[in-house]
Amino acid sequence: MRTRRTVDESARLPVATPADVRAEATGLFRQHRGPLSVTLALHVLAAAFGLAGPFLLGRMVDGVVEGTSTTRIDVLAATLAGFIIAQAVLTRLAIRRALVLGEEVFAQLRETFIARVLALPLSTVERAGTGDLVARTTGDIDALSRTVRFAVPEILVAFVTTVLTLGAAIIAGPLVAAGAIVGVPLLYLGTRWYLKRARDGYLWERAAYASLDGSVTETVDGLRTVEALNMADVRIRRTEDDVAEAYAAERRTLFLRSVWFPTAEMSYVLPVVGTLAWGAWLVSGGHATVGQVAAVVLYMVQIADPVDRLVSWLDELQVGTSSLARVVGIAKVPEDRAATGATPDGEDIRADSVRYAYVDGQDVLHGISLELRPGERLAMVGPSGAGKSTLGRLLAGIHPTRAGRVEVGDVPLVDLELDRLRREVVLVTQEHHVFVGTMRDNLALAAPDATDDELRRALDAVDALEWAEALPDGLDTVVGSGGHPIGPAQAQQIALARIVLADPHTLVLDEATSLLDPRAARHLERSLSAVLSGRTVVAIAHRLHTAHDADRVAVVEDGRISELGSHHELVEHGEAYAALWESWHGRPARESTHQS
Template sequence: MSIQTVNAPKASSGNLLPIAERAEVRHAFVRLLLSEKRRVALAIGLHLIAAVASAVAPLLLGEIIDALGAGGSVADVDRLALGIGAAALAVLVFTWAGTFVAHRLGERLSATMRERFVDQCLRLPMPVVERAGSGDLMTRSSGDVPEAGGLFRDGVPQVTVSVLKVVVYLSAMVWVSPLLALCMLVAVPTITIGTRWYLKRARAGYLNERKAESTIGDTMAASADGARTTATYRLRPVRDRAGDDTVAGHWSAARYTLFLRSVFFPFLDGTYALPTAAVLLIGGAFYFDGAVSLGMVASCAVLTRQIMFPLDHILMWIEKVQRGFAALARVEGVSGIQDVDEGATDRRPEDGAVALHGVRYAYPGGGDVLHGVDLEVPAGQRLAVVGPSGAGKSTLARLISGADVPRDGAVTIGGVDVAALPLSERRSRVTLVTQEHHVFTATLRDNLVLAKSEADDAELERALAAVGADWAFDLPDGLDTELGGTARELDAASAQQIALARIILADPDVVILDEATAMLDPRAARDTERALGAVLEGRTVIAIAHRLHTAHDADRIAVVEEGLVAELGSHDGLIALDGHYAGLWRAWHGEFASAEA
């Protein structure tokens, strides 16, 4: 067969999450099946019985034809006809039972895969997710997981049933006439050539298509998040071009997979009539020679048609199975990322003391943001970190929380490297709160108990009161009020108060507030910080601040300039020093006083 090919488009990998190799995908596939091996065996058994029953009808039909040719009695014909009816009834019953079991099995396997994927996503190192971008992970969760789920829910049962039918029907042909069964071989060369041609190109084609979908998702998410910036700086033509480029890339990838299907399926359709024609021609010749009976020819002719239906089903499902395995490769690619707890230390922090020694850090593709920072924060102390934008304040916060790992140096909590702590231990010890908060589409109670699952209503209400969320007590259904989505959309300040209430409930040793009250107005922010100060008494608090009243209330202040701690001391001591902080304080205090007036 000579087929002109279209080159598969190249998808840019960038920093996309990895894709599992074929062996890893096969291992994951088999592992999932073995987790439900009893149900798998039951489904196969029921469908095997249905396939055997469906093969009985052609055999009995041949018996009827031979009986009529030999002058058999009406009773003999009626008996054989009743056998065909009983076989048809058995096919109906066992097919229904097998399909029911198989679909339930598929749903269970799909649910297991989804749960494992979500669990792994929640354990991904934050830098990996940020480098990949939201589009890739979003596409894998919303596109690849359902596609791979369909592989278990529909693909595996359908292909398994079809394979069983082909084996049973072919065995029946061999039992009737091994000679006529050889007629099935006429379809093998064309089916083999077409299938090999398709499979050689399909995996790469469908993976490229899924990558292109990820790129579209990333572009759409970036365009939506930056809509105001786009409008302010009149960047719509730039974003339009970016959108057009990603859509063009997806169209190219989709066109290639469409080309594969457009060649593969029509090519196969022409091969399905060949075995039946061969049985009729060769069987007719042997019939006149007396080598086979007319009933044998009829039975084998019907069986060739019965074989072609499940065989066609298998070949049609190859395309969907290829999609499913491509999606599973992307799902398993997430599972293959190094576990954040791999190599974790057994040591546990002695207290909430924070220390940075010779810390250097650079974001991918850039120079160092921090240049050998040394800083110690005793347990229970409140440290304010101030400085100009881009000085490295938020980077310090991320390193202390363990979200990022320094290029050089070490960040410890209670004498233990924070990045080496198991994820669950790190999350219980350190809480990082930024000005970006998320309210889930759920009740207010559900949004709060994320931080402490066993918290009762009284604890939840105390946490809300501590952060000044008075609006929560006026909700129509109280803690059971639905939030987010179309239920009740909260403003940024209210969402921020929910995030702060979660801190109180989580009760960590170290709290990092990275502009955590930025969405509140100055007076509300001041009141909330005072309330938090009382609640967080005794804990180590590191507050990244632009509003300098936060610094005024802190035990010590660290001034960060160009990736270094330029000044460190109390508010009064730094004012007396008359350096960077004193200048910032005078400038801010004058503006704040003007705003108050």
């Protein structure tokens, strides 16, 4: 069998244990106890009425053998017809109730899942990546939907019908019904073998598809980078590996089904043959009547359908429980902070001996200390992978530190309630999202009570007012997926306008204008600088004109701040920053800074 690819388990979102899944399912059943009881009662009645058929047919057979009058046969036939009609009506009502109950339970599961996803710590989401989370939100929820809506009701009905049918067969002919035992050992052994392996197989399958989804999404999102760096072959090999992993997982679960299904089908065919042969022997010895044998054999034929459905939907239930384990696992993500409700005494932000690691034992920040002066513009520059974005996220309270502290007003950022934290400091990255809704709705996310004049001032602050007012319906224009198309630069301006409306006292810009062309970005940053006058701004960028305009520049190298000072001081110093400036500007640092 193919060896499963090893991954960093610390980066994975957790999967709930079988005990957790049972507890979640039990809680759902208890919450919907009333509707579930009504649904089961209807199904039991429908199954009970359906059991009358073989019994009445057996009585009719005995009547014909004994020469009973045709009137009695006609009465039995009319009674049989009445039971069939009653069963049809009850079955329809039971199915309708089961579907309604399934929709109610699934709606509750979906709302609970969304609430849990939105409550996930951002540090966990960033570490795990989007592939697994998207797979749980789409593929696992879809699989769970089918299980809740159809598999669970069908399994309950099939189980009840099977038990009642066996009971009816024993009542109709106790000795004859003993022949049904022949199929039990095969069904028991086959099902036990399957269930022992199914959970791991389906969890592997779901995880493999999550990895494939993430890989494809990354490739599509980064298509330009892939082309620019000639990485097409690398991404193709990665996708092929993910497809091979998903294929291997699918083969594993297919093998389990290919063994279990034939075994199960054989186990409910054998009782028909066994009962017929056993019944014939009993009749020959005068221990049973032909009618009893006919009735029990018909029950064995009738029981094949619910057992077949039980087997088929039990496999679907394995898919559903695996998906439920992944969905419930979201709730098992530990909190990355414990808010104390403390109130900051001031707006100054300070990092003290900060260390951080994405992987245990591999720090990416090494004891950084930094004090932000209220109202200053601090630019953070340095080579890619130096730790600039990580430090920015710690200053914004996105990640808790591994060691050291990041404080605002002498209160650790991780001690603040999230709502309070977002009023103190806000992170703006190059990632952005335009939600489906009007332009007004998208802006008002940051300030629900903002007036149209305030929205327009925010747009004007980020140079977006002109094109926003030119939209077909102005602020009432529907944007987002399926709405009026919004370009990447415009989407980024919407994100920045939200920040203006949120009005934080400290702002961390992580390549926030990277999707704009240099001239537009330069103009936007100047406009934004005027709007943010008096606020503390940390700007992380590769465009060194940001550093040129900043009050201070922090050069981050290998997870440490190697230089800290004004643009002119660092250029005169002639070390790392001066080399960056010379490389970016295209002429000697001292010459270019004097000319600027």
